[in-house]
Each structure stands twice: as C-alpha cells, then as structure tokens.
Amino acid sequence: xxxGLEKVTGQARYAADLLLPGMLEGRFLLAxxxxxxxxxxxxxxxxxxxxxxxxxxxxxxxxxxYGSAVKDRTLFADQVVRFEGEVVAAVAARSAETAAAxxxxxxxxxxxxxxxxxxxxxxxxxxxxxxxxxxxYSAYDGxxxxxxxxxxxxxxxxxxxxxFAAADHVIEERYTCDQSHPVPIEPHAVVAQWQGExxxxxxxxxxxxxxxxxxxxxxxxxxxxxxxxxxxLGGGFGGKCEFHFEAHVAALARKAGRPVRVxxxxxxEFVAPDKVNHPIVIDLRTGVTKEGLMTARSARIVxxxxxxxxxxxxxxxxxxxxxxxxxxxxxxDIVAHTVYTNKTPAGSVxxxxxxxxxxxxxxxxxxxxxxxxxxxxxxxxxxxxxxxDEGPTGQRMKAVGAKGCLEKAASLIDYKKTAESGEGxxxxxxxxxxxxxxxxxxxxxxTDGSATxxxxxxxxxxxxxxxxxxxxxxxxxxxxxxxxxxxxDTDAGSWDMGxxxxxxxxxxxxxxxxxxxxxxxxLLSLAAExxxxxxxxxxxxxxxxxxxxxxxxAVSVGDLASRAFGRGELLTAQGDAIVEPLPENFGASCSGRxxxxxxxxxxxxxxxxxxxxDRDTGVVRVKELVAAHDFGRxxxxxxxxxxxxxxxxxxxxxxxxxxxxxxxxxxxxxxxxDYKLQTAADAPSIRVDFIETSGxxxxxxxxxxxxxxIIAAAGAVGNAITAAAGVRVRHLPMNAPRVWAAxxxxxxx
Amino acid sequence: xxxxxxxxxxxxxxREEIEPHRTLxxxxxxxxxxxxxxxxxxxxxxxxCMVLVDGRPVNSCSFLALQAGGxxxxxxxxxxxxxxLHPLQTAFLNEGGVQCGFCTPGMLMSAKALLDANPHxxxxxVKRHLGGNLCRCTGYAGIVRAVLSAAGDP
Numbered sequence: 001x002x003x004g005l006e007k008v009t010g011q012a013r014y015a016a017d018l019l020l021p022g023m024l025e026g027r028f029l030l031a032x033x034x035x036x037x038x039x040x041x042x043x044x045x046x047x048x049x050x051x052x053x054x055x056x057x058x059x060x061x062x063x064x065x066y067g068s069a070v071k072d073r074t075l076f077a078d079q080v081v082r083f084e085g086e087v088v089a090a091v092a093a094r095s096a097e098t099a100a101a102x103x104x105x106x107x108x109x110x111x112x113x114x115x116x117x118x119x120x121x122x123x124x125x126x127x128x129x130x131x132x133x134x135x136x137y138s139a140y141d142g143x144x145x146x147x148x149x150x151x152x153x154x155x156x157x158x159x160x161x162x163x164f165a166a167a168d169h170v171i172e173e174r175y176t177c178d179q180s181h182p183v184p185i186e187p188h189a190v191v192a193q194w195q196g197e198x199x200x201x202x203x204x205x206x207x208x209x210x211x212x213x214x215x216x217x218x219x220x221x222x223x224x225x226x227x228x229x230x231x232x233l234g235g236g237f238g239g240k241c242e243f244h245f246e247a248h249v250a251a252l253a254r255k256a257g258r259p260v261r262v263x264x265x266x267x268x269e270f271v272a273p274d275k276v277n278h279p280i281v282i283d284l285r286t287g288v289t290k291e292g293l294m295t296a297r298s299a300r301i302v303x304x305x306x307x308x309x310x311x312x313x314x315x316x317x318x319x320x321x322x323x324x325x326x327x328x329x330x331x332x333d334i335v336a337h338t339v340y341t342n343k344t345p346a347g348s349v350x351x352x353x354x355x356x357x358x359x360x361x362x363x364x365x366x367x368x369x370x371x372x373x374x375x376x377x378x379x380x381x382x383x384x385x386x387x388x389d390e391g392p393t394g395q396r397m398k399a400v401g402a403k404g405c406l407e408k409a410a411s412l413i414d415y416k417k418t419a420e421s422g423e424g425x426x427x428x429x430x431x432x433x434x435x436x437x438x439x440x441x442x443x444x445x446x447t448d449g450s451a452t453x454x455x456x457x458x459x460x461x462x463x464x465x466x467x468x469x470x471x472x473x474x475x476x477x478x479x480x481x482x483x484x485x486x487x488x489d490t491d492a493g494s495w496d497m498g499x500x501x502x503x504x505x506x507x508x509x510x511x512x513x514x515x516x517x518x519x520x521x522x523l524l525s526l527a528a529e530x531x532x533x534x535x536x537x538x539x540x541x542x543x544x545x546x547x548x549x550x551x552x553x554a555v556s557v558g559d560l561a562s563r564a565f566g567r568g569e570l571l572t573a574q575g576d577a578i579v580e581p582l583p584e585n586f587g588a589s590c591s592g593r594x595x596x597x598x599x600x601x602x603x604x605x606x607x608x609x610x611x612x613x614d615r616d617t618g619v620v621r622v623k624e625l626v627a628a629h630d631f632g633r634x635x636x637x638x639x640x641x642x643x644x645x646x647x648x649x650x651x652x653x654x655x656x657x658x659x660x661x662x663x664x665x666x667x668x669x670x671x672x673x674d675y676k677l678q679t680a681a682d683a684p685s686i687r688v689d690f691i692e693t694s695g696x697x698x699x700x701x702x703x704x705x706x707x708x709x710i711i712a713a714a715g716a717v718g719n720a721i722t723a724a725a726g727v728r729v730r731h732l733p734m735n736a737p738r739v740w741a742a743x744x745x746x747x748x749x
Numbered sequence: 750x751x752x753x754x755x756x757x758x759x760x761x762x763x764r765e766e767i768e769p770h771r772t773l774x775x776x777x778x779x780x781x782x783x784x785x786x787x788x789x790x791x792x793x794x795x796x797x798c799m800v801l802v803d804g805r806p807v808n809s810c811s812f813l814a815l816q817a818g819g820x821x822x823x824x825x826x827x828x829x830x831x832x833x834l835h836p837l838q839t840a841f842l843n844e845g846g847v848q849c850g851f852c853t854p855g856m857l858m859s860a861k862a863l864l865d866a867n868p869h870x871x872x873x874x875v876k877r878h879l880g881g882n883l884c885r886c887t888g889y890a891g892i893v894r895a896v897l898s899a900a901g902d903p
Contacts, residue, residue, distance in 0.1 A: 007850030010785020010825035234851030461849025649888035672794035680879035
C-alpha cells in the first residue's frame with residue numbers, strides 16, 4: 001500500500017505528532033456529571049496560573065446550536081450539562097502539565113439535576129426532559145420527534161395481523177445490548193493555527209468536509225476560510241465521523257493568538273465524542289408456518305441515544321431495516337424510538353446499529369427455526385432474500401448473494417457436523433447498504449508517465465484511498481507504485497463524504513474511473529496519431545501504448561504526456577460519480593424515513609463460528625471463524641480480506657467483552673483495562689471468501705465493503721454458545737458472568 | 750527541577766536534562782522528536798508506545814525517563830539500518846499487517862523482541878507474545894502472518 005513504508009518506519013505523521021512554532025498545549029474541562037445546571041464559572045484562578053495563555057467557555061464563541069439531524073447542542077456547555085463528557089471550558093498553556101493543572105483551577109458551580117438514564121422510562125410522558133426546549137430546535141425535514149424521542153421511525157409492510165394469523169407458531173423474545181465503543185487506537189487530536197482570517201486545522205477526522213462545515217457553522221465564517229487537513233489517521237471505526245472538536249480548538253487558538261494542540265486521553269476518548277454504539281432494547285415477534293416460512297414480524301426497538309441526537313435519527317432508520325433482516329418476510333410492523341438520556345451520545349460507529357440488531361435478530365432466527373424443528377441453515381435457506389423479492393420497504397431486490405453466502409459459510413465451517421463436547425457452531429446472516437453520494441476526483445498524468453490523484457477522499461487505514469492507485473493502474477496501464485495521491489485536505493480535493501458509509505471506493509472509485517477513462521481516450525488518440533494506426537487497435541500495458549498483437553510497435557505513456565506537453569496540452573481530467581437514485585420504495589407509508597427509505601446496492605454476508613464454552617467460568621473462546629461476503633465485484637481482494645479480518649474480531653469483541661458499565665449516569669470502565677478489546681491471543685483463525693454477484697452500481701459492479709464485516713459475527717457467537725451450552729444469552733456483551741448466570745441461575749443477577 | 754541522564758537511542762548517545770515525573774515516551778517524542786512511538790492510552794494497556802529497553806519490550810508510557818539512564822533504547826525509527834528494511838517491516842507490508850498504522854510501531858518492536866529471543870516461534874507463541882499490543886484494524890491476522898513469515902526469513 002502506498003502509505004505502508006512510512007507507517008512501518010515511524011515516519012508517518014499523525015495529528016498528535018505535529019509541532020508548530022509557538023504551539024501551545026490545550027486541554028478540555030469535561031462536565032464529570034450526567035446532568036446539572038451551571039450556576040457559575042470563574043476561570044480567574046486558572047487564568048492567573050503562570051504559563052496559561054487562554055481559557056474559553058461558551059461565552060467566547062457564537063451563541064448558536066448545531067447538530068447534523070437536530071440542532072440540539074452548543075460547542076461548550078450552555079447553562080446545562082447533559083452528559084459527563086460535555087465540554088465546559090478549554091485551556092491553552094505552555095505545557096500539557098500546566099494545561100492540566102489549570103483545568104483543575106476553573107471554578108464551576110453545578111446544581112445537580114435528576115439524570116435520565118433509562119430510555120424506557122424516558123419515553124413516559126411524565127419523564128423529565130433531557131431537552132425541555134426540544135420543540136424549538138430545528139431539525140431536518142421528515143424527522144418525527146416527541147419529547148425525549150428525537151426520532152421515531154417505522155416500517156409498515158403488508159398486513160402484520162393477517163401474517164401472524166396465518167402463522168402456525170409465533171415466537172416472541174427480548175434482547176438487550178449495552179453501550180459499546182469504536183475504540184480507535186489513536187485517540188482524538190486536533191491542532192489549529194490561524195493566519196489572518198483563515199484557520200488551518202489538522203484533525204483526526206474521518207470526514208474532513210463535515211468538520212469544515214461544522215467549524216464554519218459554529219464559528220460563523222465561510223468554509224473557504226477553513227482548511228481541514230488530516231495527517232495519517234489512526235483508525236476511526238465511526239468514532240471520528242462528523243464534526244467534533246475542531247471548532248473548540250480553533251476558538252482556543254484564536255483567543256490564545258498561537259497554534260494550539262489538544263490530544264485526548266483514553267478516558268476522554270471513551271466519554272466525550274458523540275459516537276458510541278447505541279445501547280438497544282429490541283422486542284422481536286415472528287410468525288412462522290410449520291414448514292418454516294416466516295409470515296410476519298413485529299419489532300419494537302428502543303435506542304438509548306444519549307444526550308444529543310448527533311446522526312442517530314438516520315441510524316434508527318437503519319435499525320428498522322436490520323430488524324427485518326435479509327429475509328423475505330411479507331408482513332412487517334417495525335418501530336424504533338431514538339431516546340435522549342443523560343449519557344454519552346450514540347452515533348455512527350462502524351455499521352451503526354448493525355451488530356446489535358443483527359445479534360438479536362440472528363439469535364431470534366435460530367429460535368424461530370428451533371420451534372419448527374429446523375437448524376440455523378435450514379430456517380435461513382427457506383427465508384433469505386433472492387433476486388426479485390420485495391425488500392422491507394418495497395424495493396425490488398437485485399444482485400442478491402445472500403443464499404450463496406450462507407451455503408459457503410456453512411460449508412466452510414462444516415455446519416451440519418456434530419461438534420465436539422463443550423463446543424458449538426453457530427452462524428448468522430446479515431445485510432447492509434452501499435451509500436451513493438457525490439464525489440469527484442482530479443487525475444494528472446505527469447510527463448514521466450507517472451500519475452497523481454487529487455481527491456477529497458479520506459483514508460482511515462482501511463486502504464480504500466490507497467486502493468485508488470489500483471484503479472488508475474488498471475485503466476491507464478501504469479504501475480500502481482507510480483501513482484501518487486493527494487488526499488484528506490479540504491483545500492485540495494473536492495467535497496467528499498469521507499470515511500463513512502463504506503463509500504470511498506463506491507463513489508470516489510466511480511469518479512476516478514470517469515477521470516481515467518477520459519485520459520485513457522486521450523492517450524490512445526495521441527498514440528494512434530503518432531503511430532498512424534486506429535485507436536481501436538491499441539492497448540495500454542505496463543506503461544506503454546502498443547498495437548494489439550504487435551508489442552514492438554509501442555510508445556510509452558510518458559512519451560505521450562511529454563509530446564502533449566510540448567504542444568501545450570496537459571493530460572489532466574476531472575471525474576464525477578454519477579449518483580443513482582435509491583431503489584423505488586413505499587415512501588410515505590413508513591414514518592421518519594429520510595436518509596434510508598431503501599438500501600442502495602445491498603451487500604450480504606454469512607459468518608459462522610466455532611466456540612468453546614467453559615461451563616465452570618462462563619468464559620467463551622472463539623476458535624474458528626469463517627466469513628462469506630457478497631461485495632458485488634471485489635476490486636481489491638487483499639484490501640477486502642483485511643477489512644473482513646478486522647471487522648469480525650471487532651464483532652467478537654462486541655459479542656463477548658465490550659460493554660460500558662454505567663453507574664449514576666457515568667461510565668465506570670472508561671479505560672482499556674476494564675473495557676476489554678480482543679487481543680492477538682484471543683483471535684481465532686479467520687477464513688474469508690467472496691461470493692461475487694453482478695449488477696451493482698458501484699465501480700465495475702462493486703458494493704461497499706468497510707462496514708458489513710462487523711455485523712454478523714456477534715450473532716453467530718450467540719448461536720454457537722447456545723449450540724455448545726444449551727442456553728441462550730440475551731444480553732450483549734455475552735461476557736463470562738452472563739454466560740455463567742445463564743448456565744447456573746434462573747435469571748440474570 | 751531537572752536531572753541529567755544519558756542514554757543510547759538507536760545507536761546515538763543523548764545527554765538530556767529532564768524532570769523526574771516525565772516518561773520515557775515523553776522523552777522520546779517531545780525532547781528527541783522521535784514521534785514514531787505512539788501514545789494510545791497513557792496507561793500501559795494498548796502497547797502503542799512499546800520500545801525495547803536493553804532489548805526487552807517496555808511500555809514507554811509507564812517507564813520513567815530517568816530509569817532509562819545508561820540504557821540502550823530501540824524504537825521503530827532504528828528498526829531498518831541504512832535504508833534497508835528489517836524483515837519484520839517487509840513482512841508487515843507484504844502480509845497485510847498494516848492498516849491505519851497507529852499500532853504498527855509498538856507491534857513491530859514487540860515482534861522484534863520475540864524473534865530476537867525465539868527466532869522460530871509457533872503461531873500460538875506469536876499470538877501470546879503480542880497479547881499486550883492492541884490493534885483494531887486487522888484482527889491480528891495479517892500481523893501474525895507477518896511475524897511468522899519474517900521468522901521464516903533467513
């Protein structure tokens with residue numbers, strides 16, 4: 001990969017590595033309590049500490065609310081704090097130690113308010129409101145809000161009552177998920193420097209253009225005066241999506257008159273960004289015939305979205321689609337509530353809501369099968385979507401690889417074989433969307449035959465941007481090592497949605513192909529002129545344009561670029577992604593469907609695991625995992641495999657160990673000792689296979705890749721635990737105490 | 750109050766003066782400008798800051814700078830010699846061991862400590878040895894492949 005050498009030699013610079021002349025160290029004062037009124041802020045003791053240059057609060061920034069779905073928050077706490085990680089003030093000082101000491105000297109008087117911590121209670125009309133003025137907040141069109149419910153979303157398909165009446169059995173279950181976190185190994189870091197009216201902000205953002213919009217909106221300046229640069233990004237997994245702390249640091253640097261750097265501690269990384277996986281309670285009810293055909297499903301999903309809406313209203317839309325699952329169920333009645341509480345806000349973590357809802361639905365699917373005497377394979381093969389089926393919101397399905405994935409995964413894990421004692425095998429299926437969005441790219445062929453891509457796309461580490469070089473290499477016949485990429489700088493590339501929605505290759509790849517096709521045509525035309533042949537007889541191979549079948553008659557790409565240059569022509573092109581409309585769907589018969597009325601070019605997967613359960617301790621070990629994915633056409637198999645390997649282990653972590661414990665509205669385990677990620681020692685063997693389908697609208701038939709790998713494994717682990725131990729654990733994470741309790745107690749303690 | 754120390758980092762001797770509470774990580778990054786070594790948790794839990802002290806892997810965020818006096822420190826910047834990559838660096842690139850790269854420096858140093866002590870580890874030994882280095886991107890699959898591949902590299 002193009003950025004590999006600098007990453008293995010320590011030369012790669014990340015935001016926290018940057019050092020500017022005169023740079024100060026910044027630090028945030030966080031609320032440290034879930035809900036309180038601020039009666040007084042006195043920063044005078046902090047300001048008089050030697051080495052402190054600036055202290056700022058909400059009084060130092062424009063008084064306005066922002067938010068991607070609901071404009072419900074301010075940069076710094078405005079009279080009220082609504083979660084423990086809310087930023088109250090910021091300090092810039094000569095050293096990090098001084099900044100930390102100064103934070104302690106800011107006197108804030110808090111008057112405690114009762115925290116809203118349980119989303120079910122919060123939905124009750126008598127509940128205190130997290131946002132008493134919610135009705136005066138603006139929000140995007142089509143959102144359905146009421147009190148603490150900041151987005152109510154439904155799917156209504158067919159006639160659920162009739163569907164249940166036609167069923168031979170109805171299975172009803174409740175599943176509960178704790179909050180979990182994206183946990184990139186690199187914590188957030190932001191460096192801001194003003195030059196006149198312009199600010200340059202080096203940030204750990206997955207979405208530099210959204211960050212730019214956020215700074216422009218909250219500090220009330222034109223986007224053209226805000227430049228966001230992301231040096232290398234140390235992972236994100238959604239935790240660095242949306243606009244976060246860029247404006248706080250920019251405002252601090254402006255007041256200090258010096259560049260300022262803020263680097264998050266791991267504690268702050270757990271509590272402050274508005275991007276955690278939703279805690280979700282999901283009630284599922286499914287009707288099934290004795291032959292194993294699902295006739296109806298109802299679901300009620302309560303998503304604990306924390307103190308601010310962030311982008312969660314659209315995630316509620318996704319959650320309802322995930323509750324339907326990749327199945328052909330003719331009658332659906334699904335509702336989701338997105339509920340404010342006084343917790344760290346939830347948002348777009350990798351495949352938001354996917355792993356939790358699929359974990360519930362896929363265990364439920366096994367329970368549905370069990371009721372009619374079918375195993376996990378047989379119940380799914382009867383109900384999975386196929387080409388031509390009607391999706392949950394009415395879209396006509398195409399390029400569906402769902403059954404192929406199931407067959408492949410079941411075969412790789414030998415699903416039908418009896419497991420060894422103490423072990424069990426489970427599988428789970430899922431679907432996810434691709435995300436069409438505007439994207440544009442510039443491509444330049446240099447006079448030595450090398451090429452440069454200028455793109456607004458953002459590399460999060462997945463290799464999606466690095467993979468763009470392969471597309472150019474393929475189209476122009478040049479070595480990918482001779483393709484450079486200028487990326488993640490908002491003053492260079494065009495607007496791009498960033499590293500979110502698995503969209504980089506899907507959209508920027510299409511834009512790049514459009515640009516490369518133009519240059520390819522120009523190269524062929526120049527070569528044809530030079531060699532006095534028809535362009536149709538030419539091919540580009542290994543950096544030379546040559547006559548097909550006559551390899552000796554050739555001219556290099558570099559020579560052609562030089563010749564063009566000599567007569568005043570540059571080989572440059574702009575390409576744009578053509579954004580296809582979403583598939584036709586039911587539209588207004590479902591409430592609150594704004595961003596995802598349907599799933600564009602859905603991807604499908606089946607993941608299966610073999611686990612061992614220690615009955616004495618409740619410890620579960622995943623020994624083997626297989627993953628079969630339909631990504632349409634796979635453009636970069638090595639890159640896609642890397643995405644799957646990383647995603648499935650993250651999913652296993654969510655399944656077994658990752659969960660925040662809350663006490664009195666605060667996380668009690670906001671550090672990596674008690675919030676346990678999977679380690680190398682825990683990692684199972686992982687086998688990955690692809691089921692290629694054709695007809696998707698991505699580049700050369702590709703679908704999105706980044707998010708789907710994390711969705712299914714947690715549910716597969718749940719089913720494998722049941723297969724191994726005979727009990728079902730309906731609380732995520734299925735950690736050792738919960739598995740032990742399921743084995744030994746009548747109910748969870 | 751600063752105290753003097755001298756230490757060898759990647760073969761170069763440095764004489765510094767530093768406060769007693771400062772960590773080896775802070776000395777490397779902030780005083781010597783060796784930012785290849787990363788800080789991921791400030792708490793000895795993630796391994797991103799791992800360096801070798803007299804050949805042994807140490808989380809430099811939890812090791813006082815003054816403790817490093819008189820010792821020999823190796824960081825990722827010293828891994829390749831004279832522009833030639835260490836076999837581990839090559840293997841990490843070839844086997845998909847690098848994605849975002851933030852855990853990579855600590856992971857490389859941890860793996861080097863293993864191969865220096867045990868040139869031909871089993872897969873289980875590699876996984877156990879890397880248990881203190883967290884990675885969120887790769888599922889460790891490419892990293893384990895890389896270490897095993899480097900071990901097979903004469």
